[in-house]
Amino acid sequence: MTPLSELLHEEEVTQPKLLSGHPWPMGASWDGKGVNFAVFSAHAESIELCIFDVQGQEELHRLKLPTRSQDVWHGYLPGAGPGMLYGLRANGTWHIEDGQRFNPNKLLLDPYARDIFGHFSWGDEHFGGARENPHEMDTRDNAATALKARVVADNFDWGDDQPPRIPLADSVIYELHVKGFSKLNSQLPEAIRGSYAGLGHEASIAHLKRLGINAVSLLPVHYHLDEERLVQMKLSNYWGYNTLGFFAVDPRFASGVGEQSSRDEFRSMVKALHAAGIEIFLDVVYNHTAESDDAGPTLSFRGLDNLSYYRLRADSRSQYVNHTGTGNTLDMYHAKVRQLVLDSLRYWVEEMHVDGFRFDLAPVMGRGVNDFDRDGPFFTAIAQDPVLSRVKMIAEPWDIGPGGYQVGNFPRGWLEWNDHFRDASRSFWLNAGSTRGDLALRLCGSSDLYHSRRREPVESVNYVVSHDGFTLRDLVSYNERHNEANGENNRDGHGHNMSNNCGVEGHSDDPAVRNMRGKFQRALLATTLLAQGTPMLAAGDELGHTQNGNNNPYCQDNDITWIDWSQADQDLINFSASLISLRRQALPFGNHWYSGLSDPLGLHDLTWLHSDGSLLQGTAWRDPNSRVFGCLIGQPGRARAPLLLLVNGDSIDRPFMLPAGVWEALIDTDHPRGYANFHGQGEVRYPLRSHSVVILTAAGNVIKL
Missing domain, CATH: 2.60.40.10 (Immunoglobulins)
Structure with missing residues (x-):
């Protein structure tokens, strides 16, 4: 009409x-x-x-x-x-x-x-x-x-589109920026690179399938604004954490090819990913809006009802509570503000067919007057909602308000970004800071955070790298941040990165430096992908993406952040794919809590070992002078032969005495592609290389990588 x-x-x-x-x-x-x-x-x-x-x-x-x-x-x-x-x-x-x-x-x-x-x-x-x-x-x-x-009409033809509904125990999440992921990929038609259509293209999907990814988590795609300060500096809010429209697709990521609207191009992308068995999660920013602080613009919420939409300071109602660090905080305790968010979430599930959400600064969603309440009205509404209770919910479990650090404290069923896993993994491999006990705790689902609260191991989202910070390659190439391009005199971004440049700051052609960096990358990937919990990779880490040491490129819409596919490390891609395949076939640490006890047949679910084959226990867990251990993963009550995980965080090789039996190595991170050529019977020593992870299988398992 x-x-x-x-x-x-x-x-x-x-x-x-x-x-x-x-x-x-x-x-x-x-x-x-x-x-x-x-x-x-x-x-x-x-x-x-x-x-x-x-x-x-x-x-x-x-x-x-x-x-x-x-x-x-x-x-x-x-x-x-x-x-x-x-x-x-x-x-x-x-x-x-x-x-x-x-x-x-x-x-x-x-x-x-x-x-x-x-x-x-x-x-x-x-x-x-x-x-x-x-x-x-x-x-x-x-x-x-x-x-x-x-005004719009929602009449998209979804055909037979169905949500993949991937079980959490099988999920491998891949965090990506819609534009940065495909902007430089020459396998795509130039007109759709860096767009929703580009992500939905068969070449993009082929890479995800090659890796074994079955869930992509998109950085914000809600309509957002570039802050005035950035525009004046001729920069932009590339990451998009500055939302103005909670129901609107950001048209900046639409290709404009053909007659499809931005909304329908997004839907076509979702449909293509679903057809490939890949779920779509959205990174959503319901904690604040683009209207900023008391000196900010009047664009929507502020002009319609400032008193209702925002938290105002009790001592000065002309100013805003700033639990977000962005100038304002939405008042999630207000029923109509909460309705806005719930309506928005339902819209993206019902009309746009997304499969889950990652909530930026999620404690804001559970704040009452001040304190965080995991049984508060927002979480209760989600649990009771017939639509939203069926999709995956992931929390970034911290904000900057009082009591804002809430890792482990979200409701049952919610997943959480686990920075304990990130920090322990970086520290163990790159700084010799974490002990064997620290890493073992993270490998086994961070039971200190989740078990006592009746949470499941999969609710820990395990990651070493995300969009926020160094890329994996930069983590092993830079000791210092290099954020000069951001226009803040290199003061922004994290100063405590727990990185290790392997002796050279930045690019190096030295074979020894490059070898060490490769070993560290593979060890960190193995730690992430083999641990108990839900693993998450940052796009490009599987192929050696670098941001040249910029650990806060939120304002860099250029080749600093765009993945350079022409420089992709094919060995690292194949290694990552093998790890994910191994995880999917063997799931070394299952989605249940381990006790260390034995069943009636005397089989232990977990047995921790020294390199000489003796039991690792007591004060040895905290010994800072030894960074080698093994974990014999039994499967009491399950028809599967044991697996053996070996870890060497030392700088020298450590032969490891294997338990009695017939053992075959599946993956050895010392090799650029993870190849392992070992078959041993009886009590033999495995040549465990420095800075490496190995997975072996006992006779009886059939695993093909």
Whole structure:
């Protein structure tokens, strides 16, 4: 049908009239005959709907939403349809000291906008308060340059698309940036590189399948803004942790090829990944918005109901609680704010078919007045929701507010990024800081964090590298961060990386240095992929991606962050694929807690060994002078022969006495591709190389890599 915004140019069209409509669903909803609008504001005196021409430049009509039902303002516009551009204006009190920031001169974006039209450029007209005096209302109208919402129709043909529903015990997560992953991949048509279509292309999927990846976790794809400071520095918020539209796909990652909208290109990507048996998780940022601190712009939430959407300081309601480090914090304890987030999550599951979410600064989601509560209303709502209770939920379990470090404290069923695993693994292999006991605890699911809370081992997301910090290659190539390109005089990013440059800072052609770096990378990958829990790799770590020592490239949309496929380390790719295949076939540490006890037949589930074959126990676990150990992994009650994990964190080779039996090596990280050529019978010594991990199988297991 022809959008009403086009009809309004004809002289014979009279002033449109809003009917009462309904207070649900929130946002703009087309029913085939017209559009219902519903927006929440508890403190506004009235809300106006503003209709624009097809270019989004001219405000054609301004109509008051006629009805208010329990703080939801609503109205129905007959004849309106998909494609119509609109914005909102909120009338009320301007009194910043009381937290009231209503300014009818500012066009506001619908928080439920499914599609966002326009290109945002920073200008003084977007600020509710005057730049020189933020407590004074700015009376300039920003309608011509403000972002608008566009009415949509959800009619994508999903065909027979079904969620893969991968069991957590089988999941291997691959964290990636949509653009950076495929931007430089010459196997893709140039027009779709760095886009949703690029990720859904058969060449991208072939790489994921080659590795054995069955879940991709996408850095934020919600509509976001580049901060004014970055724009002035000619940089951008590449990572996207600055959301403005929680329902809208960011069009920057759409190729624009063909007639598909950004939303439908995203859906086509999801459909292609699902067909390949790969789940899609979204990194979501519901802890704050792009409106920043008390000196930030008025774009949506702030102008609609500042008192409801944000946490304000009790001692100064003109300022914001900042548990996020980004200037503001959404008030998840408010029922309507919580509804916004839950509605957004359901939308991405039901309409966009994603399979799970990773929550940035997740403790914010569970904060009451101040403290974190894992039994709070948000988590309770998730557990009871018939849609959201079926998808995977992953927490970044820290924020910067009081009591913000909550690793291990999220509800049962939630996964958590486990930085204890990250730090112990880096320290053991690269700095000789962690002991055998530290690493063994992390290899076995971090039972100190999860077992006593009746959590499962798979709820620990094990990683050594993520998007935030050094890449795996840089972790073994740089001792210091090199973030000069970020424009902050190399002060940003982590200063404590637990890295090891192997004697040379940065690139080296020295064979000994390169060999050592390869050994460290393979040992860290093996630790991540063989441990008990859910492993996560950062895209590019399997092929030697470098960011030239930048450990905080959030603002670098260029070849610092884009994966250089032409320099891919094929040996490392094959090694990583072999590890994942081994994990999938053997699952060395299963998804159950180990006791170290024996069954009635005398078989132990785990037995820890010194290199001479004797039992490792007592104070030896904390001995800083020995970094070699073995783990005999029995399978009481399961029809599988034992496995043997050998670890040598020392800088010299350590022959290891094997238990009695027939043993065959499956993977030895000392080899560039993990090849192992060992078959021994009886009590024999395995030539365990320095800085290496080995997996052996006893007779009876059939494992092909």
